[in-house]
Amino acid sequence: xxxxxxxxxxxxxxxxxxxxxxxxxxxxxxxxxxxxxxxxxxxxxxxxxxxxxxxxxxxxxxxxxxxxxxxxxxxxxxxxxxxxxxxxxxxxxxxxxxxxxxxxxxxxxxxxxxxxxxxxxxxxxxxxxxxxxxxxxxxxxxxxxxxxxxxxxxxxxxxxxxxxxxxxxxxxxxxxxxxxxxxxxxxxxxxxxxxxxxxxxxxxxxxxxxxxxxxxxxxxxxxxxxxxxxxxxxxxxxxxxxxxxxxxxxxxxxxxxxxxxxxxxxxxxxxxxxx
Amino acid sequence: xxxxxxxxxxxxxxxxxxxxxxxxxxxxxxxxxxxxxxxxxxxxxxxxxxxxxxxxxxxxxxxxxxxxxxxxxxxxxxxxxxxxxxxxxxxxxxxxxxxxxxxxxxxxxxxxxxxxxxxxxxxxxxxxxxxxxxxxxxxxxxxxxxxxxxxxxxxxxxxxxxxxxxxxxxxxxxxxxxxxxxxxxxxxxxxxxxxxxxxxxxxxxxxxxxxxxxxxxxxxxxxxxxxxxxxxxxxxxxxxxxxxxxxxxxxxxxxxxxxxxxxxxxxxxxxxxxxxxxxxxxxxxxxxxxxx
Numbered sequence: 052x053x054x055x056x057x058x059x060x061x062x063x064x065x066x067x068x069x070x071x072x073x074x075x076x077x078x079x080x081x082x083x084x085x086x087x088x089x090x091x092x093x094x095x096x097x098x099x100x101x102x103x104x105x106x107x108x109x110x111x112x113x114x115x116x117x118x119x120x121x122x123x124x125x126x127x128x129x130x131x132x133x134x135x136x137x138x139x140x141x142x143x144x145x146x147x148x149x150x151x152x153x154x155x156x157x158x159x160x161x162x163x164x165x166x167x168x169x170x171x172x173x174x175x176x177x178x179x180x181x182x183x184x185x186x187x188x189x190x191x192x193x194x195x196x197x198x199x200x201x202x203x204x205x206x207x208x209x210x211x212x213x214x215x216x217x218x219x220x221x222x223x224x225x226x227x228x229x230x231x232x233x234x235x236x237x238x239x240x241x242x243x244x245x246x247x248x249x250x251x252x253x254x255x256x257x258x259x260x261x262x263x264x265x266x267x268x269x270x271x272x273x274x275x276x277x278x279x280x281x282x283x284x285x286x287x288x289x290x291x292x293x294x295x296x297x298x299x300x301x302x303x304x305x306x307x308x309x310x311x312x313x314x315x316x317x318x319x320x321x322x323x324x325x326x
Numbered sequence: 327x328x329x330x331x332x333x334x335x336x337x338x339x340x341x342x343x344x345x346x347x348x349x350x351x352x353x354x355x356x357x358x359x360x361x362x363x364x365x366x367x368x369x370x371x372x373x374x375x376x377x378x379x380x381x382x383x384x385x386x387x388x389x390x391x392x393x394x395x396x397x398x399x400x401x402x403x404x405x406x407x408x409x410x411x412x413x414x415x416x417x418x419x420x421x422x423x424x425x426x427x428x429x430x431x432x433x434x435x436x437x438x439x440x441x442x443x444x445x446x447x448x449x450x451x452x453x454x455x456x457x458x459x460x461x462x463x464x465x466x467x468x469x470x471x472x473x474x475x476x477x478x479x480x481x482x483x484x485x486x487x488x489x490x491x492x493x494x495x496x497x498x499x500x501x502x503x504x505x506x507x508x509x510x511x512x513x514x515x516x517x518x519x520x521x522x523x524x525x526x527x528x529x530x531x532x533x534x535x536x537x538x539x540x541x542x543x544x545x546x547x548x549x550x551x552x553x554x555x556x557x558x559x560x561x562x563x564x565x566x567x568x569x570x571x572x573x574x575x576x577x578x579x580x581x582x583x584x585x586x587x588x589x590x591x592x593x594x595x596x597x598x599x600x601x602x603x604x605x606x607x608x609x610x611x612x613x614x615x616x617x618x
Contacts, residue, residue, distance in 0.1 A: 108513050127519060134517045140510045144532045144611040153528070154518040185611065205518075 056117070057209055057241045058082040058105055063114035065100055073266035074100045078114070080260065080269065087235055087242045089252035089259045091298065092305065097267030098245045099213050105243060106132050106211045119208060126209075130158065133202030133240070137214040139194035141186040141201075148173070148182035151201045158205060172200040175234060192223040199231070203238060210240045217247060228254055232281055249302070253277075253294045254286060261298060263305030270305040273297050359389055387582045392589060395582035407583065411569060411590045418565040419594060421481050422553040425488025426598070430545055433493035434538070437500025441530070442522075447501070458494050462552065465490060466559040480560050487556030492545040499541035503534025539606040546598040554591060566591050 058081070065075040074097040082088050090098040103109045104116060107123035118126040126132065141150045151172055152165045160168070173179045176196040186194055195215060202210060215231075216224040228251060235242055246252050252259045259273040275294055277285055285291055366388070368374070369381025379385065396408040404410075436454070440447045466487050473483045507530055515525050557567025566587060573584040 106517060108516065127517060130517075130519055132517045134514060136510050136514075138510070140508060140514060142511070142529070142532065144535075156528070157515075157518045157520050157524055 055084055056081040057084055057086070057119060058243065059115075059117040060101075060105075061115040063101075063104065063111045063116060065097065065104065065109075066112045075104075075111075076266040076268050078267070078269060082241060082243065084241055085239065087232075087244065087255055087257045089244045089246055089256040090262060091246055091249065091252045091259060092262030092267065092270075092302070093264045094247075095265050095267075096262040096305075097265065098262055101262075101267070102211050102213055102243060102245050105209075106134055130154070130205055131208050133205070133207035133210045135195075135198050135202045135210070135212045135215045137217045139186070139191075139198035141194055141197055143186055145185075146182060147178065147184050147186070147189070147197050150186065150197055151204055153201060154205050168204060172204055175203070175237070176200045176230070190223075192219055192227060195219065195227065196230070199234070203234065203240070206238065206240075208240060210235075210238075210242045212242065212244045214245050214247065216251070224251070229281075229283070231255065236280060249295055249298050250286065253291060253298060254281060259294075259298055261301040261305060268305075271301040273301065362386075362389060384578060384581050387585055392582050392585040395580070395586045396589075400583075407586060411566070411587060414564060414566045414569045414587075415590050415594050417481070418550070418553050418557070418567065418591075419598075421484040421556070421565065422488050422549045422594075422598065424482070424485040425553055425556075426492055426545060426549040428485060429489030429492025429549060430496050430542060432489065433496025433541075433545070434500050436493070436497045437504065438526070440497070440501050441504035454494065454497060457490075462487060462491060462555055463559070466556055469556075470560045480562050481565075483560050484553050484556035484562060484565070487560075488549040488552030491548045491552035495541040495544045495548070496538070499537040500534060503537030504530045506537070507533045535610050539602065539610060542602050543599055543606075546602045547595045550591070550595040550598055566594070 060078050060080045063075060063078040064073070066073050078101060090101060092098050100109065104111050105118065105123065107118075107127040116123050119129075119131055121129075142153070145153070148166075148169045151169050152160075155165045155168060169182065170179075173182055176199060178193060178196055178200070181189065181193070186197070189197070195218075199215070216227055219227065232255060244252075244255060253273075253275055256275050259275060261270045261273065262268065263270045273294060277288065277290055277294070366381055366386045369386065374381050383391075396411070397406055399405065400407040400410045436450075440450065469486050469490075470480070470483045473486060474480065504526075511529055511533075512525070515529055520528070553565065554567040554570065557565045558571060562568055563572075569587050570584065570591070573580075573587055577584055
């Protein structure tokens with residue numbers, strides 16, 4: 052599989068500062084084409100940091116990172132990444148349509164082509180009719196859908212999502228989970244998804260990567276063999292409960308069982324040090 | 327649908343807002359006039375004296391006589407004072423406008439430059455701050471001599487002096503605005519492989535606009551003050567500064583003329599401010615809680 056791996060990590064370490072806070076240690080991971088991989092672990096385990104390394108937003112201290120057969124820096128310049136953060140990070144002065152079209156402007160698409168693509172995407176994230184709205188006129192869930200549409204606008208082969216639904220209420224979250232899976236099926240993207248929620252990870256993923264508390268290591272991989280496509284009933288299947296239990300057991304082994312109570316602060320401090 | 331509901335709601339709030347604002351403006355104006363006249367009345371009735379200061383028609387003219395003075399001839403058989411001051415105000419407005427454009431552009435340029443280099447910021451910011459601690463009256467004669475010697479018209483020296491007062495708040499706020507960008511928005515731009523110019527144009531400058539306009543509003547009034555003050559060492563007679571100097575000499579004879587001149591100068595400053603505030607409303611599209 053490592054031949055056509057979209058992301059390939061070998062012996063990746065990350066230390067912050069001269070004091071040597073070790074955020075990640077010895078990360079080996081191959082992510083194949085069309086996979087949906089979730090990274091889960093306690094706060095401060097470096098899962099966001101790992102995502103940032105894949106996306107060339109920060110650099111690893113040691114180890115090799117290859118994305119689509121090239122260094123992450125080149126992959127970024129080739130626009131191989133679509134990134135979605137926990138907050139939508141929309142530009143207030145732009146309408147929904149213009150927010151979605153932002154990456155396309157950078158790629159030199161003409162107005163007509165942009166408008167056509169934006170219409171498709173609005174349809175995909177079920178926001179048709181809101182193209183003229185400004186971000187502050189939308190609910191949190193709608194804003195996040197705009198942000199997903201923006202990330203998908205240029206059909207990136209790799210979608211990096213850093214707790215995209217972490218700030219939303221449970222009901223919105225479950226609905227967006229289903230929508231995301233439909234989008235994933237329709238697109239040809241590979242998804243790497245950081246989350247605090249065990250059930251979200253199991254429900255969405257083809258594979259769950261469980262990480263330990265600092266220094267972040269991979270404790271185990273859980274293949275999620277639930278049938279595709281996933282539906283509302285998926286969460287009620289016996290196999291779902293088993294897999295959830297497996298992930299939880301691994302989390303406990305990793306020494307972090309605060310996965311149910313997300314505290315982002317620590318992770319953000321680590322993330323900011325990297326800037 | 328949802329969209330029209332939001333728009334209608336905004337429209338409704340907008341009109342009520344405007345009416346309320348105008349009413350409060352008028353109300354405050356009435357209260358200020360009443361305070362002025364009240365103070366004058368009490369001061370005169372009780373023969374109030376604060377040191378050498380006494381309240382009388384010389385120190386504290388009636389508001390109606392100040393306004394009335396505008397419609398008196400400025401000198402025997404001459405034009406009305408309001409015509410004279412109107413022309414002076416236009417002249418000063420030209421100086422102030424050129425000074426504003428000059429100062430705002432330079433200020434913005436320096437801000438952009440400093441925002442892109444920590445090193446420049448550390449090196450230059452102290453001097454930029456120091457430039458503002460030097461009294462304008464110490465700089466003005468030099469500017470007049472330098473530029474006058476190179477054949478620039480006198481009013482342009484005044485514009486440069488106004489620009490000197492204008493650029494500082496613009497630089498400081500541009501710098502602040504350009505560096506207050508959400509770091510995640512920067513990361514997104516990087517992930518789209520945006521060029522530094524695209525990041526500046528599509529992200530940093532739009533983010534900085536509310537900060538920039540806060541500074542431009544300060545600068546709009548500062549450039550009028552700068553132009554008036556600059557006219558004195560430049561020996562320019564045609565502007566409001568010249569008028570102020572002139573009416574200063576005759577203050578004991580007709581104090582209303584100086585007060586009337588001050589009134590016009592204040593209106594000019596308010597006019598500049600309102601233009602900028604109007605442009606801001608057109609340009610800055612932000613969530614309602616960020617505007618105003």
